Amino acid sequence: MNDLMRLTLGILSGMGFIGAGAIVRRDNFVVGITTPAPIWFVTIIGLCFGGGQTALGAVGSAIGIGILTVLKAVEDRMKQNHLGKLSLVVDSSGPGGNDIRALLARAGVKVSSCAFAYNPQAQSTELNCDLQWRNAAGDNNVPDAIHSLAQRPGVIRIAWTPQPK
Numbered sequence: 001m002n003d004l005m006r007l008t009l010g011i012l013s014g015m016g017f018i019g020a021g022a023i024v025r026r027d028n029f030v031v032g033i034t035t036p037a038p039i040w041f042v043t044i045i046g047l048c049f050g051g052g053q054t055a056l057g058a059v060g061s062a063i064g065i066g067i068l069t070v071l072k073a074v075e076d077r078m079k080q081n082h083l084g085k086l087s088l089v090v091d092s093s094g095p096g097g098n099d100i101r102a103l104l105a106r107a108g109v110k111v112s113s114c115a116f117a118y119n120p121q122a123q124s125t126e127l128n129c130d131l132q133w134r135n136a137a138g139d140n141n142v143p144d145a146i147h148s149l150a151q152r153p154g155v156i157r158i159a160w161t162p163q164p165k
Contacts (some may be wrong), residue, residue, distance in 0.1 A: 038068075079134040083112075083163035086129045086146065094154025107145030109133040124156060130163075139149060 042062055048057035088100065095103070101111055114129040133143060142160050150158045 016095075031053050041132065076137055080134050080137045082131075082133055084131045084143070085132055085161045085163060086126045086127070086149075087157075087159040087161075088149065088155065089124050089157040090127075090152075091154050091156055092123050094125070094156070095149070095152050097125075100127065100129075100149065102132065103148060104145050107133075107143060107148070109143055149156075 010044060036160045041060075044065070045057050045060050048054075048060060097114070097116065101114075104111060112130040112132050114127055117126040117128075118124075119126070131143075135143075142162075146160050147156070149155060
């Protein structure tokens with residue numbers, strides 16, 4: 001094995017470790033899983049140009065940019081998980097917990113967890129729920145189910161907070 005091959009393998013190994021270091025876990029999500037591929041790709045393109053293979057480097061760059069452009073368009077159209085917190089206060093004439101869960105389920109919103117508090121003096125019930133639903137990546141609108149809940153009779157207060165990933 002000549003010195004150039006050893007150097008190339010050393011560079012690629014180092015880039016692999018850097019790429020692996022970019023993969024991290026945040027709560028229940030693993031992020032950065034695709035980061036090593038572009039790092040290796042750019043390293044290889046750099047080695048092509050550095051080794052005098054400019055035509056190979058140019059063709060590789062064009063193919064890589066084309067693939068990344070197409071995959072970005074596909075990713076933007078894919079639905080992704082969104083998280084939010086719903087705080088709802090209803091009086092005795094308002095919807096019950098099961099009604100609220102049914103309305104959310106029909107809208108494709110999953111209740112991850114829900115806390116319940118009853119105030120006997122005000123005769124009101126407060127629900128604090130963690131919600132999860134799938135929607136387009138850039139869609140940060142309030143889900144329609146939340147608007148529907150706000151229109152229901154007996155709803156005293158409703159608050160919606162989207163959660164960052």
